[in-house]
Amino acid sequence: MQSGMDGYVSIGIGGSSMRDPGNLFVCFGGCACSQRSVGGHYMPVFNSAVSTVSTPASVSRGGLECTIQVDGLGSGFGYIWAVGASGPAGSASGDFGFHNERGTGFLQVAQAPVVAPSPPSSEPSSSRAADVEATTTSSASSTSAIRAISTRVTGTATGTATALATATVAASAQQASSKYCADSKGSFCVSASRSSELITFTVYSSQKGWVGIGTGSLMAGSTMFVGWNNATGSAPVVSQRSSSGHVMPTADSTSVFTLIETPKSLSLPPTTALSFTFTVPISAKLVSTTGPSQFMYGVSDAPPTAPSNPSSPFPQHSSFGAFTLDVSKLGLETTGDVQAITQSTLIFAHSLVMFIAWGVLPFAGIFVARYMKQRWEKSWYAIHWCLMLFGTGALTVAGLVAVEVNLGDGVARFTKSSHAVAGAVLALGVYPAQVILGFVINALFDVERVAVPWWDHLHAWLGRLSGVLALVVMQLGLSLYGSSVGIVVGFWVWIVVVLVVGFGYFGERVLGASQHVVEEAASADSLKV
Incomplete structure (x- = not known):
């Protein structure tokens, strides 16, 4: 073991973490080495002193450098390592400071030359073997790394997904x-x-x-x-x-x-x-x-x-x-x-904000545009676009963020379910087009018009299409995540109440739809669509 730090160097042979360190050895300055035990992230307990041998000249590099002999390792082993700047020089049983750097690795070792398999090729494979020196370093500094030397390292063999491949993991420079x-x-x-x-x-x-x-x-x-x-x-x-x-x-x-x-x-x-x-x-x-x-x-x-x-x-x-x-x-x-935020929490957040964004606010925005123009002459348009842009738009973004947080690397977006596909069409296609069309209509509005232009009709029907598509997307979402019958029934009861009571009774019968063209007695300020 070698390190550019002066305090200590350690290796846990056969270990994967401090909770499972394997056969743990720690060496201080002067090569006072010990074998220790530990079952977590605390000071390893001294078990016994360990004798050292001379480091072979072929691998000697100076610095804190200690060589020990360990039997019974087999043909390969995983290990953990750590180095630190502080340690009780000359005392094998003393305590030492928290590590400055640490890591893991795996070495495949053989006492005799090993033939490494060639990569798959149409050419005949050839036998080859080479001495390999495997080094594990940290990303911070190669001078403070622990080095593990093996005489031979085998190559990596490939296999198939249906049959168990005979594979040997080669020693890696970093893992x-x-x-x-x-x-x-x-x-x-x-x-x-x-x-x-x-x-x-x-x-x-x-x-x-x-x-x-x-x-x-x-x-x-x-x-x-x-x-x-x-x-x-x-x-x-x-x-x-x-x-x-x-x-x-x-x-x-x-x-x-x-x-x-x-x-x-x-x-x-x-x-x-x-x-x-x-x-x-x-x-x-x-x-x-x-x-x-x-x-x-x-x-x-x-x-x-x-x-x-x-x-x-x-x-x-x-x-x-x-x-x-x-x-x-x-x-x-x-x-x-x-995971800090659970999947169920994110799904609930997504469903809640999307319900408000598409099951509540659009109905309010459409109601204002259809029935309140001549009652709220100066303010209806601002209320309408604020509801649809800052309400539906902002909450749609929030709902998509909740989905994105759920997604990891290798997870497809917007393609793996009918809910995802239809939702992408609505949120990323129909909705932006409808918002842009709404601002264009307002810019082109003519107070002297005597007929409703085609772009106004397009905006109205695209709005109706958005509403229907939103209902389809929400129902697909309820089905996708196995919502209870009570939630599904409650959702559709709400939709029926809004359409029948809100629009059918109060809107059409009590208030009546607004006028969309110039009439002799109409005020110009009340005519914006």
């Missing part, structure tokens, strides 16, 4: 990792790591039926990966799926993932009943490389209908949730978090 568990029972856990080209997910659960992980926090538009144990006892069955909403996800005709063996360095809890590991290329854009990524999960103890069939239907989840993983910072390890 980022993040882990999340839904509860202490291990009903759902995922460990994710990112190299420069691939994201590797290991999903495991104490549930025996099936487990799934998907991008974003809404089923509609999510890219999902669902797996279960094969009925034959062989490799787990995993499929890539998509859905238009809260319905059975269907298997995609093409997939972007590769199923691989779960790394032996990853220690799964004894309660694990189901696990699988797969890789996804960064180019698929399912995971953010600039910040946290949103995911959702679902699990069930009930098995699928046909366990040997990747396209088999499966029972509804018994538990589900949303969370974030952050693998954007190479060289660092993070812990996933429960």
